[in-house]
Amino acid sequence: MSSGPDKEGGRSTRGGPPALPRSVQETVELLAAEHYVADTSLGTALFLSLELGRPLLLEGEAGVGKTEVAKALASGLDRPLIRLQCYEGLDLASAAYEWNYARQMIHIRACESAGLTDAHRLSHDVFSDEFLIRRPLLQALDPGNEVAPVLLIDEVDRTDEPFEAYLLEVLSDFQITIPEIGAVHAAEPPLVVLTSNRTREIHDALKRRCIYHWIDYPTAERELEILFERVPEAPKQLGAQVVRFVQRVRELELFKLPGVAETIDWTRALMALDRHTLDEDTASRTLGVLLKYQDDLERLSGAELDGAIEAALAD
Numbered sequence: 001m002s003s004g005p006d007k008e009g010g011r012s013t014r015g016g017p018p019a020l021p022r023s024v025q026e027t028v029e030l031l032a033a034e035h036y037v038a039d040t041s042l043g044t045a046l047f048l049s050l051e052l053g054r055p056l057l058l059e060g061e062a063g064v065g066k067t068e069v070a071k072a073l074a075s076g077l078d079r080p081l082i083r084l085q086c087y088e089g090l091d092l093a094s095a096a097y098e099w100n101y102a103r104q105m106i107h108i109r110a111c112e113s114a115g116l117t118d119a120h121r122l123s124h125d126v127f128s129d130e131f132l133i134r135r136p137l138l139q140a141l142d143p144g145n146e147v148a149p150v151l152l153i154d155e156v157d158r159t160d161e162p163f164e165a166y167l168l169e170v171l172s173d174f175q176i177t178i179p180e181i182g183a184v185h186a187a188e189p190p191l192v193v194l195t196s197n198r199t200r201e202i203h204d205a206l207k208r209r210c211i212y213h214w215i216d217y218p219t220a221e222r223e224l225e226i227l228f229e230r231v232p233e234a235p236k237q238l239g240a241q242v243v244r245f246v247q248r249v250r251e252l253e254l255f256k257l258p259g260v261a262e263t264i265d266w267t268r269a270l271m272a273l274d275r276h277t278l279d280e281d282t283a284s285r286t287l288g289v290l291l292k293y294q295d296d297l298e299r300l301s302g303a304e305l306d307g308a309i310e311a312a313l314a315d
Contacts, residue, residue: 017078017147020050034072036065037226045213046073055171055192057156057207060215062197063259065226067154070193074150079191083152084136086159092166096137096176104131127180138176141186148188156206157196164203171209220247223260230264234271241278242267245312246290252304254296266290280309 074081
């Protein structure tokens with residue numbers, strides 16, 4: 001995608017990364033150029049996020065393509081992708097910054113050996129930029145960045161409420177306050193994408209700062225389009241059969257329904273076995289690529305497996 005003319009407000013510069021898309025259609029085309037098939041509703045949410053300078057919160061089941069939006073956006077705009085993978089117990093030192101205590105101690109001892117014992121001077125020296133370890137959030141807000149990166153805060157629902165509260169400053173003012181230094185402001189705010197698998201509800205205060213969009217399982221037609229976009233070498237008949245099979249499986253009451261990522265993985269697994277069409281024996285032996293829980297594998301057996309195969313082979 002060409003960079004297009006410079007836009008007001010300094011959002012793009014000559015010789016820099018491509019300009020932000022100027023319409024919903026351009027946003028969809030930007031993602032399509034990176035092999036991400038987006039519908040108009042997702043394109044609208046992403047466009048508004050970019051246009052208004054607001055974080056984009058994507059919720060949906062695992063494997064529906066939430067993380068890939070940020071990856072495609074960073075690649076399409078030729079910007080660095082900074083990813084913060086969230087998990088239970090994530091703290092400030094892992095997410096934002098921490099001091100390099102080992103280097104600080106070495107510096108203090110070196111100064112003492114040289115006869116430099118001014119406590120105020122030493123304190124000023126060791127709490128300086130030289131001894132600061134930047135984690136993803138501080139990296140994204142670094143005023144020295146040549147271009148605003150794409151910041152992906154992945155699976156934010158895995159963190160706890162205190163960390164969500166910390167994110168409020170980051171996402172409201174695009175700054176991080178470091179007590180020993182002060183506030184660090186981004187020269188240009190990063191493009192922020194948050195994802196959630198909805199294992200718990202995100203606090204309203206965080207949601208209010210975001211443009212919200214729910215990514216659902218795709219229709220059969222869109223899933224087939226996604227499959228051939230990601231695995232263009234897949235046999236046409238096999239791809240169509242896999243999608244019909246997966247769509248039928250999603251009608252069952254399973255603990256974890258297969259996402260688009262599993263559809264793609266299963267197609268590649270069948271191709272690795274040199275299959276050009278789907279058959280019951282191969283499907284039964286490879287279901288561990290599609291389903292990840294033993295209870296679900298047991299549920300998809302017998303008549304249910306026969307029904308899924310029948311739906312897959314139907315013209």
